[in-house]
Amino acid sequence: xxxxxxxxxxxxxxxxxxxxxxxxxxxxxxxxxxxxxxxxxxxxxxxxxxxxxxxxxxxxxxxxxxxxxxxxxxxxxxxxxxxxxxxxxxxxxxxxxxxxxxxxxxxxxxxxxxxxxxxxxxxxxxxxxxxxxxxxxxxxxxxxxxxxxxxxxxxxxxxxxxxxxxxxxxxxxxxxxxxxxxxxxxxxxxxxxxxxxxxxxxxxxxxxxxxxxxxxxxxxxxxxxxxxxxxxxxxxxxxxxxxxxxxxxxxxxxxxxxxxxxxxxxxxxxxxxxxxxxxxxxxxxxxxxxxxxxxxxxxxxxxxxxxxxxxxxxxxxxxxxxxxxxxxxxxxxxxxxxxxxxxxxxxxxxxxxxxxxxxxxxxxxxxxxxxxxxxxxxxxxxxxxxxxxxxxxxxxxxxxxxxxxxxxx
Numbered sequence: 001x002x003x004x005x006x007x008x009x010x011x012x013x014x015x016x017x018x019x020x021x022x023x024x025x026x027x028x029x030x031x032x033x034x035x036x037x038x039x040x041x042x043x044x045x046x047x048x049x050x051x052x053x054x055x056x057x058x059x060x061x062x063x064x065x066x067x068x069x070x071x072x073x074x075x076x077x078x079x080x081x082x083x084x085x086x087x088x089x090x091x092x093x094x095x096x097x098x099x100x101x102x103x104x105x106x107x108x109x110x111x112x113x114x115x116x117x118x119x120x121x122x123x124x125x126x127x128x129x130x131x132x133x134x135x136x137x138x139x140x141x142x143x144x145x146x147x148x149x150x151x152x153x154x155x156x157x158x159x160x161x162x163x164x165x166x167x168x169x170x171x172x173x174x175x176x177x178x179x180x181x182x183x184x185x186x187x188x189x190x191x192x193x194x195x196x197x198x199x200x201x202x203x204x205x206x207x208x209x210x211x212x213x214x215x216x217x218x219x220x221x222x223x224x225x226x227x228x229x230x231x232x233x234x235x236x237x238x239x240x241x242x243x244x245x246x247x248x249x250x251x252x253x254x255x256x257x258x259x260x261x262x263x264x265x266x267x268x269x270x271x272x273x274x275x276x277x278x279x280x281x282x283x284x285x286x287x288x289x290x291x292x293x294x295x296x297x298x299x300x301x302x303x304x305x306x307x308x309x310x311x312x313x314x315x316x317x318x319x320x321x322x323x324x325x326x327x328x329x330x331x332x333x334x335x336x337x338x339x340x341x342x343x344x345x346x347x348x349x350x351x352x353x354x355x356x357x358x359x360x361x362x363x364x365x366x367x368x369x370x371x372x373x374x375x376x377x378x379x380x381x382x383x384x385x386x387x388x389x390x391x392x393x394x395x396x397x398x399x400x401x402x403x404x405x406x407x408x409x
Contacts, residue, residue: 043320045127047196056127061162079222109335122402130339133182152229159219164233187331212253255285258399259376272408282376283354295373314359
């Protein structure tokens with residue numbers, strides 16, 4: 001793929017991402033101003049605003065506006081059962097109070113970046129917040145009495161019809177971190193029923209730190225431990241493209257090194273010859289972010305770079321402090337303090353949690369249209385790819401460079 005083709009699929013495509021509701025708008029329409037206002041970044045994406053304005057992204061099988069509001073906790077119980085050859089061999093059920101009080105001495109609060117499996121480069125379906133829960137294996141081993149020797153996979157079925165699964169090894173092992181059954185989001189218990197909990201897991205959900213959001217189901221109704229080894233799942237059984245039905249979404253979609261520009265926004269006009277502070281986020285999976293760079297290149301016309309991209313290092317900002325506690329967290333603050341303490345015990349940037357970065361961009365003295373890019377590198381030296389070319393890689397979550405257009409004038 002040459003530079004001309006990349007501008008077509010990269011910059012032009014990114015322009016479309018930043019114009020929600022307007023359809024496919026040509027990159028040559030440089031008369032339009034910023035599509036959205038620059039977003040004030042923090043370590044907890046707000047729950048009270050849309051994702052395109054910086055809010056925590058919401059996705060249910062039934063759609064983004066769906067809420068399991070008609071689910072009654074007075075009758076809801078989480079069904080846990082094990083099957084062998086299709087027959088139930090053991091079964092139990094737990095209320096929300098059972099789950100939230102059973103293992104409080106092993107409860108953990110932790111920051112987590114979620115990225116949707118379908119998120120595009122620069123898309124808004126990547127958010128950060130903190131959750132509270134305990135390892136799922138405690139409930140399966142102590143309450144269900146599971147026999148792992150008879151099991152291969154653990155299947156999850158949700159109130160909205162969503163379903164997915166994990167290999168048993170992922171549930172058993174606490175490395176790189178446990179697979180959590182979570183019951184609080186940003187300090188608010190899911191049984192509180194405020195929108196923040198209804199949107200983000202009510203009544204309980206999974207949080208599997210190293211994987212994309214598709215593997216952390218919400219509004220769970222039942223969990224089956226089975227000797228089956230079939231990749232049952234809403235995404236896992238679907239083809240990535242209708243033209244290639246043999247390529248389905250991946251079984252283990254890992255969170256990979258990724259970054260995004262939040263400020264400026266696409267097609268933002270900047271006074272030429274001035275300095276502009278570019279800001280954004282970056283996240284790594286098990287291998288955290290090590291370096292972030294921004295790149296600038298003149299765009300000669302709609303689909304051709306005029307020269308090579310010039311890169312400069314961005315500054316990764318310090319780890320979050322108590323000031324990062326969200327204003328909508330009206331709990332006693334213990335969970336936030338614990339989540340913050342976990343980050344303070346790790347090197348920074350930390351795995352699975354986005355960091356903020358900024359860089360001072362010298363807006364070219366010569367006016368015109370420019371491509372602005374960001375790319376991140378993780379601790380192993382893996383750099384975000386120039387562009388995704390493999391359908392199977394796309395299935396694992398597209399983490400190609402984010403690029404947008406700025407106008408120097």
